Structures are given as structure tokens and as C-alpha cells.
Amino acid sequence: GRRIDVVTIPGDGIGPDLLAGAVAVMRAAAGQVGVALDIETIDAGAKVFSATGSAFPADRLDRLRAADGVLKGPVGLPEVRHPDGTEAGVLGGILRTGLDTYANVRPVRLLPGIAGATRHAPGEIDYVIVRENTEGLYLSRGNGVATAEAAVDQLMVTRVGVERVARFAFELARTRAGAPSDGVRRVTCVDKSNVLRSYALFRSVFDDVAEQYPDIAAEHLYADAAAHDLVVRPGRFDVLVMENFLGDILSDLGAGTVGGLGMCASGNIGEHAAYFEPIHGSAPDIAGTDRANPISQILSAALLFDHAGVGDAADLIRTAVVGALGEATLRIGSDGCPVGGTAAAVAEIVRRIDAARVAPVA
Ligand code: NAD
Ligand code: IPM
Numbered sequence: 588g589r590r591i592d593v594v595t596i597p598g599d600g601i602g603p604d605l606l607a608g609a610v611a612v613m614r615a616a617a618g619q620v621g622v623a624l625d626i627e628t629i630d631a632g633a634k635v636f637s638a639t640g641s642a643f644p645a646d647r648l649d650r651l652r653a654a655d656g657v658l659k660g661p662v663g664l665p666e667v668r669h670p671d672g673t674e675a676g677v678l679g680g681i682l683r684t685g686l687d688t689y690a691n692v693r694p695v696r697l698l699p700g701i702a703g704a705t706r707h708a709p710g711e712i713d714y715v716i717v718r719e720n721t722e723g724l725y726l727s728r729g730n731g732v733a734t735a736e737a738a739v740d741q742l743m744v745t746r747v748g749v750e751r752v753a754r755f756a757f758e759l760a761r762t763r764a765g766a767p768s769d770g771v772r773r774v775t776c777v778d779k780s781n782v783l784r785s786y787a788l789f790r791s792v793f794d795d796v797a798e799q800y801p802d803i804a805a806e807h808l809y810a811d812a813a814a815h816d817l818v819v820r821p822g823r824f825d826v827l828v829m830e831n832f833l834g835d836i837l838s839d840l841g842a843g844t845v846g847g848l849g850m851c852a853s854g855n856i857g858e859h860a861a862y863f864e865p866i867h868g869s870a871p872d873i874a875g876t877d878r879a880n881p882i883s884q885i886l887s888a889a890l891l892f893d894h895a896g897v898g899d900a901a902d903l904i905r906t907a908v909v910g911a912l913g914e915a916t917l918r919i920g921s922d923g924c925p926v927g928g929t930a931a932a933v934a935e936i937v938r939r940i941d942a943a944r945v946a947p948v949a
């Protein structure tokens with residue numbers, strides 16, 4: 588039979604509750620399609636930093652590379668900081684750079700039953716932000732220079748860095764299931780090449796790569812105008828590719844249009860490793876109250892299953908989530924939290940997966 592080896596990183600704040608829910612959902616879906624699931628847990632994040640002086644045990648990166656899939660919860664607590672003033676518990680730098688997961692894939696989809704912050708119909712919003720994940724402004728992490736009076740961080744873009752993430756975006760546009768409202772497959776390059784050299788290089792390398800994909804439309808938008816269009820006419824987008832910091836901000840903006848941060852999953856994908864996580868943080872303001880929306884973590888588990896080659900289990904998860912929202916047996920309030928709480932939302936999704944009738948796999 589099929590067997591997959593998964594590492595979970597529960598993280599901080601709402602993370603452990605989300606992981607507990609996502610693991611229950613994964614076990615239900617794997618059980619249905621006859622996949623055995625081995626799960627190992629690695630503790631990491633702000634709590635671990637406070638206890639050990641390191642947010643992630645660096646000698647465990649190989650363990651993450653070896654796994655069939657890594658499911659990570661949000662990490663970080665605002666009060667746990669480095670002497671330089673930045674946060675000590677976030678793992679973005681360690682994992683994204685350490686594993687060279689250069690493509691941060693952030694699907695934004697308006698699901699049935701969800702009132703987003705804009706007036707759009709389910710299915711109308713269905714695009715993917717591909718965020719460059721290893722350079723850009725974030726390359727300055729730990730390298731900024733500061734006095735009490737001034738501070739400098741540098742934004743670096745390289746040809747190889749843009750080439751690989753642009754290629755990833757075009758390949759995704761060729762193969763992904765969703766489509767923009769006009770049916771035209773396209774990749775939108777988002778930048779500020781009107782102002783900054785680094786973004787001008789980003790755009791010019793994007794254009795070079797686009798020439799190798801004549802079947803996919805290529806276009807540009809300045810990031811400010813893109814922010815407007817993502818709110819006002821999100822239906823025209825298919826795949827967007829952008830520098831790290833722009834992708835961080837615009838993906839949370841997109842989440843606001845589809846029911847909140849708790850709706851949005853992501854994958855960090857590289858040549859030799861991948862890990863999956865919600866786009867949001869540890870939500871310290873609601874941690875421990877059973878209020879967090881677990882869908883972001885649960886859909887991240889579905890992305891993990893796709894990546895690990897068990898797309899049938901991934902489809903079971905997505906069908907259960909869409910079914911529960913569409914039939915309103917699971918409702919998301921205007922506060923972005925599930926009516927009835929986290930645990931009840933998980934139980935409803937598990938119930939639907941258990942009730943699904945699945946053809947046996949040969
Ligand atoms: P956040 O995303 O944790 O929270 C922002 C707002 O969204 C809060 O009001 C929160 O309650 C709400 N929210 C987030 N997830 C939700 C969910 N699933 N259901 C319902 N509501 C949800 O951002 P923040 O408060 O700016 O950051 C908190 C901590 O998380 C910080 O330490 C930050 O560095 C860290 N962080 C980690 C990651 C990650 O691990 N990938 C991502 C973003 C932020
Ligand atoms: C994200 C987060 C991280 C980022 C932080 C916590 C370092 O906001 O994954 O979007 O800025 O990349």
C-alpha cells in the first residue's frame with residue numbers, strides 16, 4: 588500500500604490547535620484512500636527560541652528534506668525578539684533560505700458561502716500569487732545596518748532568482764485547474780520598475796522568460812495599481828509573480844477579499860524540499876479561545892497531499908471544505924472565524940470525509 592512520511596511543526600499561538608485539526612483531517616482522508624500516514628512532530632518557533640536560544644534546530648533541516656511532506660503551523664510571538672529589534676521566533680529565513688524553497692505559492696479562491704470584503708461571486712476570484720521566496724527585500728534579514736538615528740535594508744534581485752520563479756509561474760499557468768473569468772491563461776508580473784532598479788531587473792528577466800512561453804499571455808502591473816485591481820477586478824487574474832516583500836503584502840490583501848487570512852493556504856516549494864503552511868501568523872489575540880479558522884491549515888494539508896502524490900486524498904479534503912461551506916454546515920463569520928468554533932469546524936470536515944464514498948484504489 589501507499590505510505591507517506593509527514594513532519595509537522597505545530598508552532599506558536601493558534602498553531603497547535605490548527606495542526607491538531609489538520610492532522611485529524613489528513614488521517615481521515617488518508618484512511619479513505621488507503622494511504623498509511625507516518626507523522627513526526629518537530630517543535631519550533633518563538634516558544635522554542637525562548638527555551639533554547641534557537642527557533643529551529645538547524646540539524647533538523649535534513650529531516651525536512653527527507654520527508655514526503657512538511658506541514659507547518661504559524662510561528663512567532665511579537666514579544667520574543669532579537670537584540671536588533673526584529674522577531675526571533677519566525678522561521679521564514681531559516682526554512683525558506685535553508686531549504687531554498689524559492690517559490691511561495693499562495694492560491695486565492697473565493698469559496699461558496701463566504702462573504703469576502705468585495706462583492707464577487709464564488710468562483711470569480713481564483714488566482715495564484717507566486718511570491719519569490721529567497722531574495723528581494725528579505726535578503727536583508729539579519730544584514731540591515733542601523734544606528735539610533737537611521738537604518739538601511741537592501742533589496743536584491745538576481746537573474747537566476749527571477750528566472751526560476753518566473754519559470755515556475757509560467758509552468759503553473761499551463762497546468763493549474765482554475766482559470767480567470769475571460770479564460771485567457773496569463774502571468775502578471777507585479778513590480779515597481781518605474782522607480783527602483785531592482786524591480787526593473789525583475790521585469791526584464793520576467794520578459795526574457797515569458798518569450799519561452801508563447802502560449803501564455805504575459806503582462807505587467809505596477810504594484811500599487813495591482814493592489815487596486817486585486818480588490819476591484821480580481822476575476823481577471825490567473826497567476827501573478829512578484830518580489831518577496833510585495834508578495835507578502837498582496838497575498839494578505841487577497842485573503843481579505845475571500846473571507847480572511849484563515850481561508851488561505853500556501854506552499855513553499857524548492858527543488859529539494861517543500862513545506863506547507865497558512866499565510867497568516869500565530870494570531871496571539873485569539874490563541875487558546877477555539878476561535879481560529881482552521882481552513883487555511885486544512886487546505887495547506889491538501890496542497891501537501893497534492894505535492895506528495897496523493898491527489899485523491901487532497902481532493903477529498905477540498906470537496907469536504909467546499910461542501911461544508913456551500914451547504915452552510917460550516918459558516919465563517921464576518922470576523923473571519925468559524926461560527927461554533929475551531930474544533931466543531933474540524934469535526935464537520937472530518938465527518939464529510941468519513942461519509943464520502945470513495946472507489947477503492949487498485
Ligand atoms: P496574524 O496573521 O497572526 O494575525 C492578524 C489578524 O488575523 C489577527 O487579528 C488574527 O486574529 C487574525 N487571524 C489570523 N489567522 C486567523 C485564523 N486562522 N482565523 C481567524 N483569524 C485569524 O498576524 P500578526 O498578528 O501580525 O502576527 C502574529 C505573529 O505571527 C507574529 O509573531 C508574526 O511574526 C507571526 N507570523 C508568522 C507567520 C508564519 O509563521 N508563516 C506568518 C505571519 C505572521
Ligand atoms: C508570511 C509571514 C512571514 C513573512 C513573516 C512571519 C516572516 O508574514 O509567511 O507571510 O513576512 O514572510
Ligand code: MN
Nearest residue numbers: 835836839866
Ligand atoms: Mn505575511
